[in-house]
């Protein structure tokens with residue numbers, strides 16, 4: 001379809017020989033009109049002769065802008081940009097990847113593989129793999145995108161500081177998710193993350209502690225109050241019971257024998273107490289299932305709460321209009 005033809009410059013004089021050598025003219029082989037009336041049909045990717053309709057080329061690249069520009073004169077018009085750079089990956093992703101498919105000669109596949117062996121590519125692939133893992137784990141637990149993004153950001157930090165050396169990658173991912181949940185004020189317990197990621201609880205705890213000190217990003221302890229909201233909602237408890245549970249856990253922290261208990265155990269026992277106070281009594285078994293705390297732990301913690309009920313049941317809890325009544329309480 002391309003033909004070398006004699007070309008003339010604008011004034012009609014023949015072009016000098018060096019120019020002539022390179023003057024490749026695109027011309028319809030059918031009607032041979034000069035100048036050719038070639039139409040680019042971007043919709044079908046065809047190059048068509050506008051006079052006779054002969055298809056001259058079937059693989060053209062659409063070089064037009066990807067959007068309509070309304071600015072007439074000011075600023076540049078970056079007409080083609082591709083994807084925005086992903087801050088979670090290294091560099092600006094302007095590299096070229098060799099395609100695998102080439103019609104079955106296998107040559108492209110080999111080239112692709114060779115290119116893939118370069119370290120830069122491998123690092124990026126590992127990152128992408130880890131991000132995929134984080135996404136799928138978090139989505140399995142219906143965690144919001146904000147948590148997923150924080151977890152990915154944390155993982156990137158770990159990679160950048162080379163903290164993952166000699167550590168179990170699954171544990172790193174689990175710890176990142178755990179940290180992300182906390183940072184997004186939606187904490188999960190170690191046990192929940194453990195169930196989610198199938199990583200040993202001790203492993204998560206150890207990795208979490210390590211990352212916390214190295215990254216210095218933890219926004220404080222998992223407070224019982226954050227857990228309560230979620231547990232109460234899962235147990236279908238009303239607002240008043242949640243209010244009371246929150247007050248109870250606050251006061252309970254100061255009770256002597258209870259300080260050794262984990263925030264989750266305290267929260268669970270307080271939910272147990274509050275639910276009975278307001279007449280919405282939940283079984284220790286149900287709370288155990290939702291909170292992931294042993295039934296026996298809830299009972300022993302509740303026992304301490306019950307012994308200290310005179311301190312715990314503040315006027316704020318038994319205020320007028322509240323459904324809470326001390327007589328509703330049951331013994332341990």
Ligand SMILES: [Zn+2]
Nearest residue numbers: 028031049052
């Ligand atoms: Zn033609």
